[in-house]
Amino acid sequence: MTVRAYMKQRVISVQQDSTIEMAAAIIREHHIGTLPVVDLQKKLVGMLRLENLLALVMPDFVHLVEHFEFAHNFGSLEYTKPDPSALKGAVKDIMEDPISVLVDSGVLRAAALLHLRDLRDLPVVDAENTLVGLVSHVDLGVALMTGWELPELSADTGL
């Protein structure tokens, strides 16, 4: 059971020299959590996660307080917009080092890697480090459930 069979092959990626606002537009338009970053040869060079973009508007206290149940309403802080100049920067300035798997990796190995690094999606590359796909934790989790003996869902169960 390898990653190749379960990955999405039409993967949306961004060039490392693109602007951050372009990457943000792609993420919002396609409703995705992870955007692989590639160079002109389509080699994987980085990863931009939704969290990296949200860090631009997250208040500082989220890094410092463990409990804020006592505050029920954050007022206008809810509508914080990023500093326009921050969005003009290049993707490569805020991207993370890529964590990827080879297209022939086992599904369990990929799932374990996601778990270990606390990620949700994993770019998939070939032996030349060219981006060929992307698997999500749902893709991998469902793949691991392939052999399970589960009840058949039919129309009369309403599911």
Added chain:
Amino acid sequence: MIIQPILATLIFIVCLVLIFTDKLNRAIAAMGGAVLMVVLGLALGFYSEEEAVASIDTNTLGLLLGMMMLVALLEPTGFFQFLAVWVARLSKGRPVRLLVLLGAVTSIVSMFLDNVTTVVLIVPVTILICEILGLNPQPFLISEALLSNTAGVATLVGDPPNVLIASAANLSFIDFLTHSLPFVIVVWFIALLMIRLLFRKELAVIPENSDTVLEFNPNEALKDRKTAVKVLIVIGGALLLFLFEEILHIRPALIALGAAAAGLIVVQPDISTLLKRVEWDVLLFFGALFIMVGGMDQAGVMHGLSSLITKGGSMPPVVLGLILLWVVAISSAFIDNIPITIALIPVVLDLAAAGIDPTPLWWALAFGAGFGGNGTIIGSTANVVVASLSERTRHPITPATWNKRGLPVMLATCAAASILYVLFFPWLSQ
């Protein structure tokens, strides 16, 4: 032999320089220095292993350990956060009122409990409150550190130099309440006025979202009310016993450790998690400093210093006290106030042996060590902790920012303390 005091002093100074220049963690530097001192003492025959062990002030260590355990019990209950949220609501989101209330709460708590822990727990909530109100948190953070440092001078358990001085000079909890507390109240308000003045621009901002602060629910910040009440009762009992320590003929260490034991029995926390919250590095630092300074004392350094002072002509005691206050204050601003205090205690004891009344000198030492720490970002542990927490925000506090606000506050408080010292010198000599 002149070589002994020179080498012993050299070890101590090298340690201070390593700590001051941030080359080595203070506990590690002190431990290395302590071992070197004992080896040197054995080699030159001025310091034995028995003397080294005897130089450790177990009363100070016991008191600190006991108080640290009590704080460790109170920490996870959310009591500190409860206080911050409660005063935030009382302030109705008005900046000046918020600053005064947060400063007052931090000060009152740190008069009785470790001010580093207090600041560590109150600062994150302060940042949250400021962000919701759209205020720059810097004035609030800096004033919490400055005011809690100042207030800590008021009581025997308020800050570590007081614990050291009380133990060496046999000053009681009540002595601090009658001699230090009145001074500190005046000085505290002067510090507050200075802060108000220095931050007048930042505090003139009209906050957004002040309604949301009114919606805060302090009870939701208090995660474990039952435990908090239990621990607070135990701490209250300990404070009550401190008042009677002279009548009961018990030392503060026994009271603090006894209270810690009582707290552990009523709360029964997971002991390994609790012990992780105790600041062992601070205790190690103290122990190692005692051994190092004990070696310097045995090598004759402290005696040399005190005879230098007595030989310098008969200074009026009040002038000697003022000089001590400022020397300690200035050195505490640039170096840790704990080694300064530990090193100066034997000097004062030696002066006492030479016939000078040590009582006013003890108070000068306490005021200098306490108020001096406000001057720079490295002046006190609370300052260091506040600055490092602020580095995780968009408004990190730089050493230059601190100097601009802390130094004037330090100078004003030390000047006020000096005036009071002169005016009330007879009272401080009792």
